[in-house]
Amino acid sequence: MWNIIGDYLGQDVKDAFVRNPPKYVVSDDLGWLDEIILETRDKLVSMKQIAAERMVSHYRAFRVSHGTRTAYVDSFYCQGLRKIRSEEFDRLARELLLTQEFSYASEKSLVAAIEEIDAKGPGCREGYLYFCADEQELIENAGHYLIYGSEYLYCLAIRVVGAWRAQKLLTSIGKPTMIVCDLPYGYLSPDQQGEFAGMCLEVMFSELLGRNDNYGHGTAVMLSRDVPSKYIVGHYHPQKIRDPFN
Numbered sequence: 001m002w003n004i005i006g007d008y009l010g011q012d013v014k015d016a017f018v019r020n021p022p023k024y025v026v027s028d029d030l031g032w033l034d035e036i037i038l039e040t041r042d043k044l045v046s047m048k049q050i051a052a053e054r055m056v057s058h059y060r061a062f063r064v065s066h067g068t069r070t071a072y073v074d075s076f077y078c079q080g081l082r083k084i085r086s087e088e089f090d091r092l093a094r095e096l097l098l099t100q101e102f103s104y105a106s107e108k109s110l111v112a113a114i115e116e117i118d119a120k121g122p123g124c125r126e127g128y129l130y131f132c133a134d135e136q137e138l139i140e141n142a143g144h145y146l147i148y149g150s151e152y153l154y155c156l157a158i159r160v161v162g163a164w165r166a167q168k169l170l171t172s173i174g175k176p177t178m179i180v181c182d183l184p185y186g187y188l189s190p191d192q193q194g195e196f197a198g199m200c201l202e203v204m205f206s207e208l209l210g211r212n213d214n215y216g217h218g219t220a221v222m223l224s225r226d227v228p229s230k231y232i233v234g235h236y237h238p239q240k241i242r243d244p245f246n
Contacts, residue, residue: 001200004054008037008045016040018208025206027198033205051197052190061182062196063233064131064221067138069149071174073235080229081179083129084152086119093156096169102161113159117152125152129227133199133219135178143241146176167245176241180234181227188221196221 002009013036022032030048037045055062066081090110097105120126130145132138139146148154148170157166188196199219 001051001055001204004058005047005051008041008043008047008050013037013040014208017205021205021209025202025209027195027202030198030201033201047201048194048198051201052193055197055200056185056193059185061184061231062133063180063182064133065135065138066129066131066179066181067142067145068177068179069146069170069174070177073177073179076179076232076235077229080232081129081181081227083127083224083226084119084125084150086114086126086152089119089150089153089156090114093153093160096153097157097160102165105160109160110156113156116159117155119152127224129223129225131181131183131221131223133196133221134203135180137219138178139238139240140242141244143243144245146178146238146241147171147243148245149173163245175237178236178238179232180236181231182233183227183231187223187225187227192221 016036016039017033025032030046033047034045037043037047070076093110094107097110098107099105118124132142144154145151148167154166154170157170160166161169185193203219
């Protein structure tokens with residue numbers, strides 16, 4: 001990406017950044033980068049806006065990955081990736097948890113868990129689909145999606161049968177799967193395009209310091225729509241995944 005914004009982010013800007021880096025390299029507020037350019041080149045700019053415009057004009061699509069655990073990977077190539085619909089996971093939770101294996105689990109405890117999590121509440125999971133532009137970040141920092149599958153289902157399960165039994169149950173189903181997609185930039189709103197460009201700049205400048213502190217949002221991408229199967233370009237099964245819960 002450096003090559004498409006090199007007229008703004010030349011070696012002089014990189015050197016100035018490395019000599020006196022900000023305390024936090026974050027994407028939600030790129031004022032630290034705009035200030036470096038102002039001091040170095042005497043230009044008043046909004047690098048988030050410039051980077052977003054350049055990315056849209058230069059790239060056909062952006063590559064992102066969705067981490068999950070599944071025994072039916074072929075279904076994604078038929079149905080695509082679907083945003084979270086909590087009722088479907090509520091039914092699946094009943095099938096998995098209200099069984100003879102967990103005789104102490106009850107409909108009452110499951111309903112209580114559903115109400116406590118409140119997936120449809122403000123700022124919650126309902127209606128969203130999550131991706132990451134850096135697969136390694138997903139493997140190292142959010143491996144629970146790959147190890148246990150749906151975070152919503154996991155949260156229901158630990159409340160109904162306990163963490164250890166929930167983990168044992170969910171890891172017995174399918175295998176960790178990384179679904180790789182090339183999504184058109186039109187899948188992002190203008191605001192999201194700016195956020196994504198900011199995430200890329202955060203990672204790029206963090207790498208100049210030899211670190212990735214993730215003070216910002218990393219490279220997470222959240223969509224409020226389903227993704228058709230035609231945008232899936234492949235999948236694989238990661239072997240070494242860090243479990244943030246253990």
